[in-house]
Amino acid sequence: MIQILLRLLAKLAAVIEAAAEREQKKCEQALKEAAALVSKANSHRNATRQGRQVAAALKEVVRGPAPVIPGGAEVDPSTVPQQPAQ
Known part of the structure; x- marks a missing residue:
């Protein structure tokens, strides 16, 4: 019995x-x-970060240098009225 x-x-x-x-x-x-999904998410995050950096650089290029008042200090571009694009 025990053996059974x-x-x-x-x-x-x-x-x-x-x-x-x-x-x-x-x-x-x-x-x-899950590791593959994390890797994919990281690559998307890196691409998004790079896109934001490019967008910021393009904004900087489009904005141009800050206006300078002769004999005065540099003007903050956010306070200068913008002309509409034509």
Whole structure:
């Protein structure tokens, strides 16, 4: 009777171990997919940062140098009225 019980427990242990291995493989696959998504998100974030830097540089170029009053200090461009683009 005890030997039958031991055999059943051994079979149960084998089934549980196989299920644990399958679950581990699923988790590893999910982890790989998550790592790929993080990598993709980081590349998008880097592209966005670079785009913002380019946009800021273009704004700086379009705005031009700050107007200078002869004999005075530089003028803040945000206080100078802008002419509409033609």
